[in-house]
Amino acid sequence: MKTQSVTVEQSLFISTEAMLKHWQGHRNLTRRVIEAFPEEKLFSYSIGGMRSFADLAMEMIDIAVPGVEGLATGNWEKVEEFDHSKSMPKTKEGLLELWDKVTQIIDETWPKITSDRFQKVEIAFGQYENTNYNTLLYFVDNEIHHRAQGYVYLRSLGIEPPFFWER
C-alpha cells in the first residue's frame, strides 16, 4: 500500500519528543496504580465481570512492545499473536519488573520513529488501519481508560489511588 507523506504546512500541536514524555508520564502513573493494589487483589479483583488490573496491565504491555516496534519499522505483529497466558508474571514484583523493561524498550526505540513515520497510514497489528499518530494516541487512550478501571477497583476496595495529575 502506498502511504501518504507529511506536508510541511501542518501546524504543530505537539512534537514527537514531547509525545514520548507524555506517554511515559502516563506509564509512570500506571506503574503507581499497579503498586497501590494489594498483591492478591491485583490478580483477582473485578467489578461487573471485567478483567483484573494485572490482566489490563498486561494488555498495555502486549500493545506497547510490538506497538513501538511497528511504529518504528512498519512491521506489525498480528493481533492474533497476542497471548500472555504464559508470559504473565505471577507476582506484583514480577509485573513491575516487566513494566520497567518495557519503559526502557520504548525509550530506546522511540528516537528511531521519524515525524514522517507518524503521519503514515498503516494497518497496525494487521487489523487497525489508521495514521500512526492516531495509533499511538490510541495506545495511550486505552491505557488511561483501563487504568481508570483500576482507580474504581481501588476506590471500591477503600484504597486511595495516586493523584491523576502526578506523572
Place this chain on the structure above:
Amino acid sequence: MKTQSVTVEQSLFISTEAMLKHWQGHRNLTRRVIEAFPEEKLFSYSIGGMRSFADLAMEMIDIAVPGVEGLATGNWEKVEEFDHSKSMPKTKEGLLELWDKVTQIIDETWPKITSDRFQKVEIAFGQYENTNYNTLLYFVDNEIHHRAQGYVYLRSLGIEPPFFWER
C-alpha cells in the same frame, strides 16, 4: 511572564487540526456514554463514594468552555469560579443539549488557536502552569479517565457501554 516561542526544529507528532478531530472524537464517545445511562442513574449512581456521571460530565463541560477560550486568548478563568450548582441541567436531555452547545463552541474557537499559542507556557485557570498543548492534553486525558468511571458504572448496572474505539 515572558513565554517561549515554538522552534521550527521540532518534529511534528500531530497537527492542531488533527488534535481537534481527536478531542471531538472523544467528546462524541462521552456523549454516547451519557446517553447509555438510565436517566435516574445518570444523576445518582456511584461506586466507592465517587461522583455521579452527570457530575463528571459537567466537570468536562466546566473545563472545556473556559479552557478553549483560555487557549485561544490567554485569558484564563479562575478555577475558583467553577460552580455548576446552578447551571447543571436536571435532565439527560438537557445535559445532552448543553454538551452539543459546547461541541459547537469548541469548533468555533479552535481555529483561533495558533500553533505558537499551543507551545506557550501559561497558568491555566490561574493555577496550573504548563505548556498549552499539555493543558489541552490534560483536558482530554481527564475526560477519558472520568468517562472510564462511567464505563464501570454502566457495567456494574449490567449495561453494555459503547465501544471504546468508536469515535
